[in-house]
Amino acid sequence: MAPIRLEDTKESAGCLSSIFSSCSRPQQTQEFNEKFMYSAIEPMEQLPAYQDITKGMKKLDLKVDNEIEHVIDNAINQISAELRTISVDLHENMETGMKEVHAHAVLTDFLEKNGFKVTRHAYGMKTAFTAEYSRGHGRRVGVCAEYDGLPGLGQGCGHNLIAISGLATAMGIKAALESGKASGKVVLFGTPAEELSIGKIVLVEKRAFQDNVDVCLMLHPAAYDHQYAALIAINDVHVEFFGKPSHASAAPWEGVNALDALVQVWNGISMMRQQLLPTDRVHGIVTDGGQAPNIIPAHTSAFFFIRTTKANQAGRLQKKLEACFEAAALATGCEVKYTWREIGITKDVVQNQVMADTYAAHMEKYGISFPPEDVQMRAGGGSTDMGNVSYEMPCIHPMYGIHTTASNHTIEFTAAAKTMPAHKDTIQASKCLAATGVEVLLNEAYYNSVQKNFKDNLVAADV
Template sequence: MAPSDDYAPSSCFGNLFSFKKKQQSASRRSVAAARNAPAPSYYPAASEKLPAYDECVTKAFEHLDVKGNSEIENIVSNAIEGVSDELRTISLDLHENMETGMKEFHAHDVLTDYLESKGFTVTRHAYGMKTAFTAEYSNGPGKRIGFCSEYDGLPGLGQACGHNLIAISGLAAVIGVKAVLESGKASGKVILFGTPAEELSIGKIVLVQKRAFQDNVDVALMLHPAAYHAERGAMIAIHDVRLEFFGKASHASAAPWEGINALDAMVQVWNSISMMRQQLLPTDRVHGIVTDGGKAPNVIPDYTSAFFFVRTTEYQQIGRLMHKMEECFKAAALATGCEVKWTWREIGVTKNVVQNGPMADIYKEYMERHGIQFPTPAEQAATGGGSTDFGNVSFEVPSLHPMYGIHTNAANHTIEFVGAAKTEIAHKDTILASKGLTITAIQVLRDENYYQAIKSDFEKSIRSDNDGLMM
């Protein structure tokens, strides 16, 4: 499913920001204020979205050896450190040779060749996408672990979201799990999904639609670099719409009364959205661009177009914003006499990420033992703003998508983050986070009680999200 050349990125972390100390302080103040204010009845309080364990889940989690099995951790660490230099070479290659969504042919070949050389069974061009792939290794019966690698970049910027690092984090994780499976310390299966076009919010949604995750894995995990650490990073839902107005051209000076101004309709929409924002929830987002505003200043424009994103914390809330936007479109057409057409994205909504509590806890515990500090869950919930197609995965199988810091204050989707994504320290940060994610996954293979806790938390979280208001 190839996007058109003018398809702008609609996913990933376009407006995530760094956790500078002043921002952290401001976040804490805002969180404290939010705790003291009653939440609207139609919108869940932030605390309701934090993982809530029922009694059986809590007891199951208490059985875990949260200090970790040193022998397992040594196997994982040795396996990942043993390929660290190779992964660094691949990361720099993908950074230097950035490709945009559904065009990642070089990345596809580099990653699949490497995985095949490491003993994985590789399927190239998987699930009907030319730049998707899977790589599998199994050793005996047991749970099935899925990881995701991303590798597309942003036009005009490059690897401004660090997908070169996400690519090698997936490689590191499956290599670490494979080493444990080979050692006989666990049994089961590990699969790496090569997921193209995350910046276009396509790859994982196609995989979900084709049941790639639902039929093949019991849990799914992946990492994302940022300016901070967050084991439960908040990633929200997004949808997009293309808008067109059709009017009538005429000479803008000699006979303007003969025209029907499509640009007036677009300006009306812009103003309507600006006024609408004061009636939106503080967590709602509407933003966009005019893609065609006319061709000449002395001609009444007979055609204009725009491209808008709408975001909500929960995907079930998207319908409320869609309705408001459509009313703005219709009002502008009525006011100006134009015809109007709008088209919501055919592939559907990119959902918010449902983070799995038990998996987040194991990942956090490992990282804290290695000196990493995390904001509180409430602070993490208050700082969301980016979106990812991994959200659609998280509604199908228990999932974890932590953010990890790469020693930068730069926000994702900036030229400064492009530079940060190729540094040696960012590579070391990726290796550490990959070990933490791998240890989390191996616990799933080794402890049935832990998996049942994961499953219970997933089912409770999905029920909670499906209770969201759809308008």
């Protein structure tokens, strides 16, 4: 992965919380001062030169022609007004992860009405679903939809738009199948609780993707257009310290201060950062700092995130953090308990270059331009459970601009996600994603190239 630009980095919880407003469309051609670039690995480790990709795509002999594009576009145009209604509904009636009961009903009703075979409450999750349509034999294309929001912020990551992009993309691929120009299957996965990094990880564990589709696609709104979204690995840990209470003034020597241990952890992590890779991230909050200032705290707790560019690097950072916990307990005489995320690590997204550039080529027909690969990779910092899917099969997770300069997970982005320009941007990007999915159905040589790139990426990631 390429270098990151340290002065723009922002830390906060959530799926894509470190996406920078500096990457908005008006600033795509911004030049970066190499004096402030740092990298733990070679900048172009994964991505070949753009010219090489372009030459490779010409050799693929793409099969999605103007006639098929018209079929896709027409099908999505016909439902655009209804999708707008759904989007506004999900925006105004936001639900948090695993509580998306209304969204589940609205989305599955739409899909069932439009001829999909729908499975509600799929794979043991109340608000998950699948919807499939097939014609004949052939390859199987998966599409992901997300629809949860953020407490206190609403649809600050635009999941109302991701929901309708999933519907639109699936409907576009379905139209190509119905036209007789393609054969195979499209499966839309309704994936709850992305902000908690739960839905897709559970689906991966239950082989929902692996047993049912050959590739998987999804879109995400942002302040910019990137076909290579740099989305990194994340894990989290809860830590608790147990001491002994005492009167903080009359007999402090009789207490064992659990808050001292937490302060030691904070200082240890701050000093540890000097020895971390520039691409590593550790950030957290205090969840219990004691009950009263005149009582030696007997219990304290904190919640930390760690992030690394690749999932296989997380173990190194976990050990360092655990050492900080153990050292603080030893130094203060407290007992310590720490628990890493039960569901496991949220992996980085391995973008499939062949499909990503196919999507970009379709978007360029609408006048959308994309920055060079290394510039895109410098803008990374967010995380998503789509990464776990991308380690199992070829995936893409492009970012598309919605006419805002606001970062994801802000009040301003929440407002932008409800606008008509954002809706039009979503419809446009969905047409391009659907065309990319249809290419997989139509073109065996193309699919073989997709699979080769997937395998090469896993080798590079040492999986």
